Amino acid sequence: MLVFKNALLIDGTGQSPCEGITVIIEGKKITQVGKDLPIPEGAQVIDLKGQVLLPGFSDAHTHIGGSDRLDRPGLSGRFDSYDYAQNREAALQWGVTTVRSAGDFTPEILEFRDEVNQGKIRSPRIIACGRFIQAQDGHPGYTVFAADQNILDNAMVLVNEQTDIEAEVKKLVDAGVDFIKTFISDDNKMDYPNSVPRLSNEQLKRIADTAHKYGKRLAIHVDDLKDMADAVTIGADTIEHTINVGSTYHELTDDLLKALTSREVWVVPSMIATKNHDVMPNIPPVYDKLKEVIRKFIQAGVKIGVGCDSGIPFVPYGECVHLEMELLTEVGMSPLAAITAATGGNAKMFGQDHIFGTVEPGKAADLVILGSNPLQDIKNTRDIKMVLRDGRIVVDNLLS
Ligand SMILES: [Zn+2]
Incomplete structure (x- = not known):
């Protein structure tokens, strides 16, 4: 049994922080959270005076078999490969205890996820869509992946x-699979401004209806706001990205804003990916436009998920979650809201908030301990002293 006492708790539900909190962990789970709790005999007790305890972060959009190194592009299917190992370790070191795979080699990613869940592999928790569904000759198989067989x-x-x-x-x-992912995308950023085939709305509707029939959430990749409007109409549960490099339609209409706020749909803007890709030669920059749109989304109360498209070049695995939270605060999100989005909010978006994402009794003990208060400066989320995954200390800069 493990007990943390005297913590400043940010619990991931969105409520204000509480001081002097005790958290009791038995096995993989949090069993008690509160003030002045009696400490069970024989427990390992860690005094967190001056430190902050919060749920582990999650990255809602990754390709765990991908690489951010330009000399190792693409995806790999070997879960013991350099990339899987490096990425999952980077995630843990940065306090990222859950990653949602938005497309990786299948069935490898599903087998890997299961082994992780059985506690056989040191890794963040994995939620996976398996193969993603795209148009023949379309994005990304025939654009960024250059038809790699x-x-x-x-x-x-x-x-x-x-x-x-x-x-x-x-x-x-x-x-x-945990969810289904498909694409609305006809831009070809590798051959700007030419386009590639995309799925028709009729085809997409069939994907949506079938996914929902089997109780699976549908994630739809979009490149711009016209794609996003189609995604909402079709019935997306989560919309991946918002304005990508090489896209065209950037005017936010009242209709789209209304559609996004009038039903249960989440947007994962992956700002860090757009920002870091906004340097491609011969393609007009779009990041300023994205910032303007996300600021309006936040003002209007659109549900925002924190995902980075990590596993692609220019997006550092693990650290990117902190960069994404920083960018969200630059366009109007409070540090508390950004942390809530990256913890309890993401878990809700995954439909797994009954399992993890908040510091509450019964939830998985996936936790992060910080040495300084992130509500004073969001950059303090980087001040990681300890990380727990399923109740086990996997990163320790505090006791050692
Ligand atoms: Zn992606």
Whole structure:
């Protein structure tokens, strides 16, 4: 049994921090949270006076088999490979205790997820869509992945006129995916301003209806606000990105804002990815436009998830969650709201808030301890003293 006492608690629900809190952990779970709790005999007690305890962060959009190194582009299917190992370790070191894989080699990622959940592998918790569904000849298989046959064969479902979409979605569900991901994207940033084929709204609707029939949430990648409007209409539960490099439609309409706030839909803007890719030659910059739009989303109360598109070049795995929170505060989110979004908010978006994401009895003991208060300066989320994953100390800069 492990007990933390005297903590300043930011619990991930969005409520203000509480001082002098005791948190009791038994096995993988938090069992008690409160002031003046009696300390069970024989427990290991760690005094957190002057430190801050909060739920582990999550990255809602990663490719865990990808790499941020330009000399190792693409995706890999070997979970013991350099990239999986480096990425999952980077995540833990940065206090990221859950990652949502938005497309990786399948079935490898699903097998890997299961082994992680069985406690066999030191890793953040994984939530995975398995293969993503994209248009034949479309993005990203035929753009950024340059029709790499290995990636086409192992990481995606290619859809053409003849595809039995319902059967393909069911195959993913039967394989055990946590959610379904597809694309609305006809921009070709590798060959700007030319375009590539995209799925029709009718095809997308069939994907959405089938995913929902089997109780799976649908994530839709968009490149700009016209794509986003289609995604909301089709029934996306989460919208991945907002304005990507090489995209065209950037005017936010009242209709879209209304649609985003009138039903349960989350936007994962991945600001850090757009910002760091906004340097591509011969493509007009878009990051300032994205900032303007996300500021309006935050003002209007659009639900925002924290995801980074880590596993692609220019996005440092793990650290990117801190960068994304910093960028969200630059466009009007309070530090408390940014932390809530990256913890309890993301868990809600994944539909797994009954399992983790907040510091409450019954939740998984995925925790982070900081040496300074992130509500005073969001950069203090980087001051990581300890990380726990399922009740086990996996990073320790406090006692050692
Ligand atoms: Zn992605």
